Protein backbone atom coordinates (compact mmCIF):
# COMPACT_ATOMS: atom_id res chain seq x y z
CA UNK A 335 0.00 0.00 0.00
CA UNK A 336 1.36 3.44 -0.93
CA UNK A 337 1.71 6.14 1.70
CA UNK A 338 -0.38 9.25 0.93
CA UNK A 339 0.44 12.92 1.43
CA UNK A 340 0.34 13.78 5.14
CA UNK A 341 -2.71 15.80 6.23
CA UNK A 342 -1.39 16.63 9.67
CA UNK A 343 2.04 16.17 11.22
CA UNK A 344 0.96 12.86 12.71
CA UNK A 345 -1.62 11.80 10.16
CA UNK A 346 -2.41 8.11 10.52
CA UNK A 347 -3.09 6.37 7.28
CA UNK A 348 -5.55 3.52 7.11
CA UNK A 349 -4.19 0.28 5.72
CA UNK A 350 -6.32 -2.50 4.30
CA UNK A 351 -5.40 -4.62 7.34
CA UNK A 352 -6.55 -3.76 10.87
CA UNK A 353 -3.16 -5.05 12.02
CA UNK A 354 -1.04 -2.57 10.02
CA UNK A 355 -0.95 1.18 10.59
CA UNK A 356 1.03 3.75 8.64
CA UNK A 357 2.00 6.75 10.72
CA UNK A 358 3.21 9.88 8.95
CA UNK A 359 5.56 12.09 10.93
CA UNK A 360 7.65 15.11 10.01
CA UNK A 361 11.41 15.03 9.39
CA UNK A 362 11.50 11.72 7.53
CA UNK A 363 10.31 9.83 10.58
CA UNK A 364 7.36 7.96 9.05
CA UNK A 365 6.64 4.67 10.79
CA UNK A 366 4.67 1.52 10.29
CA UNK A 367 3.09 -0.26 13.24
CA UNK A 368 2.28 -3.97 13.12
CA UNK A 369 -0.14 -5.24 15.76
CA UNK A 370 -0.53 -8.82 16.87
CA UNK A 371 -2.59 -10.57 19.54
CA UNK A 372 -2.92 -8.88 22.97
CA UNK A 373 -0.15 -6.27 23.31
CA UNK A 374 2.28 -7.68 20.70
CA UNK A 375 3.56 -5.08 18.28
CA UNK A 376 6.43 -4.15 16.00
CA UNK A 377 7.39 -0.63 14.97
CA UNK A 378 9.36 0.05 11.80
CA UNK A 379 10.91 3.37 10.88
CA UNK A 380 11.15 4.01 7.14
CA UNK A 381 14.38 5.91 7.69
CA UNK A 382 16.93 3.09 7.72
CA UNK A 383 14.22 0.46 7.16
CA UNK A 384 14.82 -0.14 10.85
CA UNK A 385 12.75 -2.06 13.35
CA UNK A 386 12.75 0.20 16.42
CA UNK A 387 10.43 -1.73 18.74
CA UNK A 388 9.24 -5.30 19.27
CA UNK A 389 6.86 -5.91 22.15
CA UNK A 390 5.53 -9.18 23.52
CA UNK A 391 2.04 -10.17 24.71
CA UNK A 392 2.50 -8.17 27.90
CA UNK A 393 3.66 -5.07 26.06
CA UNK A 394 7.26 -5.56 27.28
CA UNK A 395 9.95 -4.19 24.96
CA UNK A 396 12.27 -6.94 23.69
CA UNK A 397 14.73 -4.79 21.75
CA UNK A 398 17.19 -2.30 23.18
CA UNK A 399 17.12 1.34 22.05
CA UNK A 400 19.54 3.70 23.77
CA UNK A 401 18.08 6.49 25.90
CA UNK A 402 20.66 8.68 24.15
CA UNK A 403 19.73 7.51 20.65
CA UNK A 404 19.60 10.22 18.03
CA UNK A 405 16.20 9.94 16.33
CA UNK A 406 16.98 12.62 13.74
CA UNK A 407 18.24 11.55 10.32
CA UNK A 408 20.81 11.33 8.81
CA UNK A 409 22.42 9.30 11.62
CA UNK A 410 21.35 5.69 12.18
CA UNK A 411 19.44 5.11 15.39
CA UNK A 412 21.34 3.30 18.17
CA UNK A 413 19.17 0.27 18.83
CA UNK A 414 16.45 -1.91 17.34
CA UNK A 415 17.54 -3.69 14.16
CA UNK A 416 19.66 -1.54 11.82
CA UNK A 417 20.35 -3.12 8.42
CA UNK A 418 24.03 -3.33 7.48
CA UNK A 419 24.33 -3.29 3.68
CA UNK A 420 26.22 -3.33 1.33
CA UNK A 421 29.01 -3.59 3.88
CA UNK A 422 29.23 -5.00 7.36
CA UNK A 423 31.47 -3.03 9.75
CA UNK A 424 34.76 -2.01 8.23
CA UNK A 425 34.98 -5.04 5.92
CA UNK A 426 35.41 -2.83 2.80
CA UNK A 427 35.92 0.79 1.69
CA UNK A 428 32.45 2.14 2.35
CA UNK A 429 31.21 3.92 5.48
CA UNK A 430 30.95 1.71 8.59
CA UNK A 431 28.06 -0.81 8.17
CA UNK A 432 27.18 0.53 4.69
CA UNK A 433 24.57 3.11 3.74
CA UNK A 434 21.23 1.22 3.93
CA UNK A 435 20.76 2.14 7.60
CA UNK A 436 21.03 5.84 6.70
CA UNK A 437 18.62 5.98 3.77
CA UNK A 438 14.92 6.58 3.47
CA UNK A 439 13.14 3.38 2.47
CA UNK A 440 9.69 3.42 0.89
CA UNK A 441 6.63 1.19 1.07
CA UNK A 442 6.88 -1.54 -1.57
CA UNK A 443 3.50 -1.46 -3.30
CA UNK A 444 3.91 -4.49 -5.42
CA UNK A 445 6.44 -6.95 -4.02
CA UNK A 446 6.98 -10.26 -5.80
CA UNK A 447 5.14 -12.90 -3.76
CA UNK A 448 6.74 -14.78 -0.89
CA UNK A 449 5.52 -18.20 0.30
CA UNK A 450 2.27 -17.76 2.26
CA UNK A 451 2.69 -18.28 5.99
CA UNK A 452 -0.71 -18.65 7.72
CA UNK A 453 0.90 -17.91 11.13
CA UNK A 454 1.69 -14.34 10.08
CA UNK A 455 -0.74 -11.77 11.49
CA UNK A 456 0.67 -8.58 10.06
CA UNK A 457 3.45 -7.60 7.70
CA UNK A 458 4.82 -4.74 5.69
CA UNK A 459 7.02 -4.69 2.59
CA UNK A 460 9.54 -1.90 2.15
CA UNK A 461 12.13 -1.24 -0.53
CA UNK A 462 15.45 0.56 -0.99
CA UNK A 463 16.99 1.56 -4.31
CA UNK A 464 20.28 3.45 -4.67
CA UNK A 465 20.29 7.25 -4.90
CA UNK A 466 22.52 9.11 -7.41
CA UNK A 467 25.00 9.71 -4.57
CA UNK A 468 25.01 6.03 -3.58
CA UNK A 469 25.88 5.13 -7.17
CA UNK A 470 28.95 7.36 -6.92
CA UNK A 471 30.32 5.48 -3.89
CA UNK A 472 28.96 2.03 -4.80
CA UNK A 473 28.32 1.96 -8.55
CA UNK A 474 25.72 -0.79 -8.62
CA UNK A 475 22.04 -0.76 -9.28
CA UNK A 476 19.99 -2.90 -6.89
CA UNK A 477 16.55 -3.45 -5.42
CA UNK A 478 16.54 -4.35 -1.74
CA UNK A 479 13.13 -5.60 -0.62
CA UNK A 480 12.51 -6.19 3.06
CA UNK A 481 9.43 -7.86 4.53
CA UNK A 482 8.92 -7.41 8.26
CA UNK A 483 6.30 -9.71 9.74
CA UNK A 484 4.72 -10.32 13.14
CA UNK A 485 3.61 -13.90 13.74
CA UNK A 486 0.57 -15.12 15.68
CA UNK A 487 2.77 -16.06 18.66
CA UNK A 488 4.50 -12.68 18.70
CA UNK A 489 7.56 -13.81 16.76
CA UNK A 490 9.24 -11.28 14.49
CA UNK A 491 10.70 -12.16 11.10
CA UNK A 492 12.67 -10.14 8.58
CA UNK A 493 13.12 -11.38 5.03
CA UNK A 494 15.55 -9.54 2.77
CA UNK A 495 15.60 -9.99 -0.97
CA UNK A 496 18.41 -8.24 -2.80
CA UNK A 497 18.46 -8.19 -6.60
CA UNK A 498 21.20 -7.05 -8.95
CA UNK A 499 19.53 -4.71 -11.46
CA UNK A 500 22.77 -3.61 -13.18
CA UNK A 501 22.22 -3.09 -16.88
CA UNK A 502 25.94 -3.10 -17.71
CA UNK A 503 26.30 -6.85 -17.15
CA UNK A 504 28.43 -6.45 -14.02
CA UNK A 505 28.08 -8.62 -10.91
CA UNK A 506 28.39 -7.06 -7.44
CA UNK A 507 29.42 -8.37 -4.04
CA UNK A 508 28.35 -7.26 -0.58
CA UNK A 509 28.39 -8.18 3.08
CA UNK A 510 25.31 -7.94 5.27
CA UNK A 511 23.95 -8.08 8.84
CA UNK A 512 20.73 -7.73 10.79
CA UNK A 513 22.33 -5.69 13.59
CA UNK A 514 19.90 -6.86 16.26
CA UNK A 515 20.09 -5.14 19.66
CA UNK A 516 18.39 -7.42 22.23
CA UNK A 517 17.24 -5.99 25.53
CA UNK A 518 18.61 -8.01 28.46
CA UNK A 519 18.15 -7.57 32.20
CA UNK A 520 21.84 -7.80 33.16
CA UNK A 521 24.58 -8.75 30.71
CA UNK A 522 26.50 -10.64 33.39
CA UNK A 523 23.49 -12.97 33.76
CA UNK A 524 23.26 -13.72 30.04
CA UNK A 525 24.69 -16.56 28.03
CA UNK A 526 24.62 -17.39 24.37
CA UNK A 527 24.32 -20.98 23.24
CA UNK A 528 24.83 -22.41 19.78
CA UNK A 529 28.24 -20.86 19.01
CA UNK A 530 30.42 -23.17 21.13
CA UNK A 531 33.55 -24.47 19.36
CA UNK A 532 32.89 -22.18 16.36
CA UNK A 533 35.65 -20.32 14.58
CA UNK A 534 35.42 -16.55 14.73
CA UNK A 535 37.14 -13.40 13.52
CA UNK A 536 38.30 -11.17 16.34
CA UNK A 537 38.59 -7.37 16.23
CA UNK A 538 41.83 -7.63 14.25
CA UNK A 539 40.01 -9.93 11.79
CA UNK A 540 42.21 -12.82 12.94
CA UNK A 541 40.69 -16.30 12.97
CA UNK A 542 40.35 -17.93 16.40
CA UNK A 543 38.30 -20.81 17.84
CA UNK A 544 35.72 -20.48 20.63
CA UNK A 545 35.97 -22.73 23.69
CA UNK A 546 33.49 -25.51 24.28
CA UNK A 547 31.34 -23.57 26.75
CA UNK A 548 28.39 -21.25 26.20
CA UNK A 549 29.44 -17.63 25.77
CA UNK A 550 29.23 -15.42 28.86
CA UNK A 551 30.08 -11.73 29.19
CA UNK A 552 32.69 -10.24 31.49
CA UNK A 553 34.29 -7.67 29.19
CA UNK A 554 34.00 -6.24 25.67
CA UNK A 555 33.02 -8.80 23.03
CA UNK A 556 33.17 -8.10 19.28
CA UNK A 557 33.40 -11.32 17.29
CA UNK A 558 32.18 -12.59 13.93
CA UNK A 559 31.35 -16.31 14.36
CA UNK A 560 31.77 -18.13 11.07
CA UNK A 561 29.64 -20.77 9.34
CA UNK A 562 27.35 -21.15 12.33
CA UNK A 563 24.33 -23.47 12.76
CA UNK A 564 20.87 -22.03 11.94
CA UNK A 565 19.83 -21.45 15.58
CA UNK A 566 21.36 -19.42 18.39
CA UNK A 567 19.82 -18.94 21.85
CA UNK A 568 20.32 -15.96 24.15
CA UNK A 569 19.44 -17.00 27.68
CA UNK A 570 18.59 -14.18 30.08
CA UNK A 571 18.75 -15.91 33.47
CA UNK A 572 17.39 -13.01 35.45
CA UNK A 573 14.35 -12.51 33.23
CA UNK A 574 13.99 -16.28 32.71
CA UNK A 575 13.59 -15.46 29.05
CA UNK A 576 15.28 -17.01 26.04
CA UNK A 577 15.53 -15.35 22.66
CA UNK A 578 15.75 -17.88 19.86
CA UNK A 579 17.34 -16.58 16.66
CA UNK A 580 16.72 -18.71 13.57
CA UNK A 581 18.44 -17.72 10.35
CA UNK A 582 18.49 -18.73 6.70
CA UNK A 583 20.99 -17.65 4.05
CA UNK A 584 23.19 -15.99 6.68
CA UNK A 585 26.15 -18.18 7.64
CA UNK A 586 27.77 -15.89 10.23
CA UNK A 587 26.72 -14.39 13.57
CA UNK A 588 28.24 -11.25 15.07
CA UNK A 589 28.19 -10.94 18.85
CA UNK A 590 28.85 -7.47 20.23
CA UNK A 591 28.79 -5.78 23.59
CA UNK A 592 30.92 -2.60 23.89
CA UNK A 593 31.37 -2.86 27.69
CA UNK A 594 32.20 0.18 29.81
CA UNK A 595 35.11 1.90 28.03
CA UNK A 596 33.64 1.81 24.52
CA UNK A 597 30.21 2.69 25.93
CA UNK A 598 31.65 5.93 27.33
CA UNK A 599 33.21 6.73 23.95
CA UNK A 600 29.88 6.46 22.10
CA UNK A 601 28.03 9.73 22.14
CA UNK A 602 24.60 8.17 21.43
CA UNK A 603 24.88 5.47 24.11
CA UNK A 604 24.54 5.77 27.91
CA UNK A 605 27.63 4.97 30.00
CA UNK A 606 25.97 2.01 31.77
CA UNK A 607 23.64 0.87 29.03
CA UNK A 608 26.02 -1.90 27.96
CA UNK A 609 24.61 -3.83 30.94
CA UNK A 610 21.18 -4.00 29.34
CA UNK A 611 21.89 -4.86 25.71
CA UNK A 612 23.47 -7.53 23.59
CA UNK A 613 23.85 -7.54 19.83
CA UNK A 614 23.55 -10.95 18.19
CA UNK A 615 23.58 -10.28 14.47
CA UNK A 616 22.80 -12.88 11.80
CA UNK A 617 25.20 -11.92 9.01
CA UNK A 618 27.16 -12.76 5.88
CA UNK A 619 30.61 -11.30 6.50
CA UNK A 620 33.47 -13.67 5.84
CA UNK A 621 32.37 -14.68 2.35
CA UNK A 622 30.74 -11.76 0.53
CA UNK A 623 27.65 -12.59 -1.50
CA UNK A 624 28.02 -12.11 -5.23
CA UNK A 625 25.04 -11.55 -7.53
CA UNK A 626 25.09 -11.46 -11.30
CA UNK A 627 22.63 -9.12 -13.06
CA UNK A 628 19.10 -10.47 -12.61
CA UNK A 629 20.09 -12.69 -9.68
CA UNK A 630 18.42 -12.38 -6.28
CA UNK A 631 19.60 -13.35 -2.81
CA UNK A 632 17.37 -14.05 0.16
CA UNK A 633 18.38 -13.80 3.84
CA UNK A 634 15.87 -14.35 6.60
CA UNK A 635 15.83 -14.15 10.36
CA UNK A 636 13.06 -15.18 12.76
CA UNK A 637 13.19 -14.05 16.38
CA UNK A 638 11.11 -15.42 19.20
CA UNK A 639 11.14 -14.80 22.93
CA UNK A 640 10.16 -17.79 25.06
CA UNK A 641 10.24 -18.49 28.81
CA UNK A 642 13.55 -20.15 29.68
CA UNK A 643 13.38 -23.74 30.77
CA UNK A 644 16.18 -22.55 33.04
CA UNK A 645 15.91 -23.82 36.59
CA UNK A 646 18.60 -23.42 39.28
CA UNK A 647 21.46 -23.23 36.82
CA UNK A 648 20.32 -26.03 34.55
CA UNK A 649 19.23 -25.22 31.05
CA UNK A 650 18.73 -27.94 28.54
CA UNK A 651 20.30 -26.42 25.42
CA UNK A 652 18.87 -29.18 23.26
CA UNK A 653 15.36 -28.11 24.28
CA UNK A 654 16.04 -24.51 23.35
CA UNK A 655 17.92 -25.09 20.15
CA UNK A 656 16.09 -28.10 18.78
CA UNK A 657 12.93 -28.45 20.84
Ligand SMILES: O=P(O)(O)OC[C@H]1O[C@@H](O)[C@H](O)[C@@H](O)[C@@H]1O
Nearest residue numbers: 423430431513556557588590615
Ligand atom coordinates in the same frame (compact mmCIF):
# COMPACT_ATOMS: atom_id res chain seq x y z
O1 LIG B 1 28.64 2.33 16.07
P1 LIG B 1 28.15 1.47 14.93
O2 LIG B 1 28.70 1.90 13.60
O3 LIG B 1 26.66 1.36 14.91
O4 LIG B 1 28.74 0.03 15.21
C1 LIG B 1 28.53 -0.61 16.40
C2 LIG B 1 29.21 -1.97 16.44
O5 LIG B 1 28.55 -2.82 15.54
C3 LIG B 1 28.97 -4.18 15.60
O6 LIG B 1 28.23 -4.93 14.70
C4 LIG B 1 30.43 -4.27 15.25
O7 LIG B 1 30.86 -5.61 15.36
C5 LIG B 1 31.24 -3.36 16.18
O8 LIG B 1 32.62 -3.39 15.80
C6 LIG B 1 30.70 -1.94 16.12
O9 LIG B 1 31.40 -1.13 17.05
